[in-house]
Amino acid sequence: MTAIVYFSRAFENLIDGEKENLHVGNTKIVAQKIAEILDTETIELIPKTAYPKKYQAVFAQAEQEKIMNERPKYKPISLNLEKHQTIYLGYPNWWGTFPMIVATFLEKNDLSGKNIYPFCTHEGSGMGNSIHDLQQLCSNANIHIGLPIRGSRVEKADIAIKNWLQHE
């Protein structure tokens, strides 16, 4: 069975250079599209301490978390890994890689032997270093080709998503 696990942050963000207030995060929209196609539920990583709503504030906090290699906590999730061989893992590109809360998830769960299909939304850096960083943090998992989608294009990404899901 397949699980979709993702982190996404709504509120103020920079989209194509302009500040915008997102009611639903970009990565969440992609996760929901994947869920609809695969007919699977999504599991959202919700931070125990919510991230700031203002872009500048979250940008600075995310940088600090990355520099300090922090492991921000998320609220309890219901995921029985024995049932899942494949995990779609979604995140925004933050400072060139996945947000540190994703690192918390990767370390808290034994993903040995699992297939991981990463997808991310971004503002120009694509998957960044996140594939390399995934391989470092879960070296016993099979990390497959990722799907990067520009944040401003998520609503137009259906074909790209469907093509990517037709792996193997």
Ligand SMILES: Cc1cc2nc3c(=O)[nH]c(=O)nc-3n(C[C@H](O)[C@H](O)[C@H](O)COP(=O)(O)O)c2cc1C
């Ligand atoms: C803290 C922070 C750091 C970001 N760093 C990058 C980056 O390094 N490269 C990039 O292309 N986009 C970067 N972005 C843009 C986000 O990846 C993009 O807006 C994404 O679609 C947000 O997804 P979300 O709405 O699911 O949180 C950053 C955004 C934030 C808030």
